[in-house]
Amino acid sequence: MPTAVQEAHAAHTTTGPGTVRVGDMTLGEGPPAVIGGAPGGADATSRPMGRWLSLRGHHGARDARRALTEERARWRGPLLVEPFSAADLPAIGDLADGVIVGAAWMxxxxxxxxxxxxxxxxxxxxxxxATAQEWLAIVDYCAAEGNDRVVLCECGDRTRGAEHALNLGLMRAVRARSGRPVLVHLGTDAGLAGAAVAAGADGVLLAPEAGEETVAAAVEATALAAAVTVPTARRAAPRTVADARAQIDRVDAALAVLLERRAELAGVVQRLKPVGGFAGRDMERERRLVAAMARRAPRLGEARLARIMNAVIEAGLELAEQDRRRGTGR
Ligand SMILES: O=C(O)C(=O)C[C@]1(C(=O)O)C=C[C@@H](O)C=C1
Incomplete structure (x- = not known):
């Protein structure tokens, strides 16, 4: 069964780019991909969908086959590799799921x-x-070799002061023009992960050395951005019951992602408060949060929102108490 995030993202793809499969990861369809960063241990709550490795740093000094065999022992998921030179290609062909043509190789x-x-x-x-034209010329070189499975990756420009100025407008235009999935390279900072997905990216690339916390932040930000951007971006007035229901389904998928996240956070509060659960209920806090929501949802108004939020809050408290009894809370 697709997850809420996948359903929310499905709308993105009906009119979006083609898809490219890398191992068991599909780019351009489903939830946005997070590629790179710490592989995550058995108990990790967030893992990258794929990993990548660059052989450039070794300047050909390291045997590609050995490096890839070692990486394969650590990581069984989709693996992309940037070669140092053509000498690395046979090992990549045998051991990797995809090739990265690095920014410096254009x-x-x-x-x-x-x-x-x-x-x-x-x-x-x-x-x-590089301009859009120069970037897309590389796609043509691949196509000339009979390879049409191309994903584009925005890596930013060097600027004075800031090292890494991403061009999300260019990324968006190239995605529309080429009909190909597009990733955004964020390095070790997941701060722009949500913005990249909101701008239309099909996923983000993190530096291979990015830590578990960066991976977790990117996974959460991209999932939330995909969930909330899709339904609000499509505001065409529905004319049939089926159309309106389809739009409701997308909004509900986004709500589900947000409700799940809210319940997780409410669970954290229950564990941290001196008295958690139903016994520690704080009606003044609930009244204030409903009043704040009513400013954003004036047509629903405070009285209706209070009923909705009462159900939401009680569901969260129930879950927190169940987690406490079972010792399963995060
Ligand atoms: O903020 C708190 O104290 C919480 O326990 C969280 C929360 C909520 O779900 O928002 C839950 C119960 C309280 O009555 C108020 C708010």
Whole structure:
């Protein structure tokens, strides 16, 4: 059964780009992907959907086959690899699920073509300062080798002061123009993960060394952004019952994501308060949060919102008490 986030995101894809499968990850469909960062242990609540590895840092000094075999021992999921040179391609063909054409490689057409001939999905990064035209030219080089499984990745431009200025407008335009899934490279900072997805990205790339907390932040921000952007972005007035119901379904999918997150946070409060659960109920706090919501939902108004929020809050308290009894709370 699809999750609420997948349902919320489905609308994104009916008119969105084509899809590219990398191992068992589908880019351009379903929830936005988070690729890279700490693989997460058995008890991790958030894991990346895929990982990537660059062989460039070793300048060819490290044996690609050995590096990839080691990575495979740590990570069984989808693996993308950036070669240092054409010499790395046979190992990548045998052990990886996709190739990354790094931002610094954009002008190396021979390497791009040789990599495309592996037949694996390609993630083509935009080099600093490169125009949409130059970026999309790489896609044509891949296509010329019979490889149409291309994903684009916005990596930003170097600016004075800030090292990494992402161009989300360019990313959005290229996604629409090329009909291909697009990722945004965030490095070790997940702060723009939600903004990237809200701007239309199909996922984000984190630095391979990004820690578990960064992965968790990116997973949460991208899921929430996908859930809330899709229903509010499509405000065309529905004309039939089926249309209106389809739009309601998308809004409900977003609500489900938010309600799940709210329950999780309310559970944290129950564990931290001196008296948690129903016994520690704080009606003044509830009244204030309803009043604040009524300012955003004036047509529903305080009285109706109070009924809705009472049910939401009681469901959260029930769940928190159940978690406490079973010792399962996060
Ligand atoms: O803020 C608190 O004290 C909570 O316990 C959280 C919460 C909520 O779900 O928002 C739950 C119960 C309280 O009556 C008030 C608010």
């Amino acid at each position: 002008q190396d057409f021979r390497l791009v073509r040789a990599a495309a001939r592996l037949g694996l999905p390609m993630v083509v990064q935009r080099g600093p300062g």
